[in-house]
Amino acid sequence: MLVFSIIASALAPGLALLTYFYLKDRYDQEPLHIVVKIFLLGFLIVFPVMILQRGMILWFGDSPVVNSLIISAGVEELLKWFVLYHLIFNHIEFDEPYDGILYATAISLGFATVENVMYAWYSQAAFGPMMIRALLPVSGHAMFGVIMGYYIGHAKFTDGKSSRGFLLLSLLLPWMWHGLYDLILSMMTHYWLWFIIPLMVLLWYGGMGKISRANNRSPFRIIKRDEEVKT
Structure with missing residues (x-):
């Protein structure tokens, strides 16, 4: 019974957020x-990420800056982006x-869910720590996915050099925000909440705007509006 409760509490945040982003797909x-399938692919990429990160730690050492910006954020966002592309x-x-936002959040939440299950299983975490993980790491991965997917969507529906620029931003910007998030956690042991909470508010505020703008650019928006006018 305890095992079931631990696994359920670890799975719930990722599944709830995935449902939320799926229902945000307004027009099609x-x-x-x-x-x-993309959500489950997020499960699978945890293992190559762990192998790469372990090898890089042995190679580069355990510097907080390198670990946060390159080994953690860099490897994770690069593999998610690679699979999506x-x-x-x-x-x-x-x-x-x-x-783009839906699929990027799906793979990000799949990855975050496995991390959450592993954390819950090995730490036997109580309700309080699991709630913190739901509000911070899991939703953090979701927001990095929103940023990645927003610019992948821009790249998909933009021609020429601008498309390549948006594609590059779809990798670099979530990498930057993820690196900043990890850097705060690794270098601020006592006052990290004072920085993480404003960061999460900023990410969610920006993420909701990106979701709205992406939906507003849907080619199905005009079709749906015309159908509503006819009825």
Whole structure:
């Protein structure tokens, strides 16, 4: 019973947030089975990430700055971006800007959910610590996914050099914010909450704006509006 409670409390935040972002797809919802597959791919990339991070720690040492910016944020965001670009960017179902946000948050939340389960399993965490993880690391990964997906959506529906620029931003910006997040946690042992909470508020505020703007650029918006006018 205890094991079930631990696993359930670890799975709940990621699944709840995934449901939230899925329902935010206002005009043309994606096939649920594809979203679930991308979510499960987030599970799988945990293992190559762990292997790469372990090797890099042995190579570079355990410097807080290098660990936060390169080994943690860099490896994690690069692998998520790599999977998204190669499996989703040219997928037929990626047909509106918000889809980038949905698929990026799906893979990010899959990754964060496995991290959460591992943390809960090995630490036997109580309700309080699990709530903190739901509010911080899990939702943090979701916001990094929103940023990544927003610019991937821009790149998908923009031509020429601007497309490549947005594609580069889709990797660099979540990497930067993730690195800042990890840097605060690793270097501020006593006052980290004073910095993390404003950072999370800023990320959520910016993320909600990106979701709204991505939905507003949907080509299905006009179609749906015309259908509503006719009825």
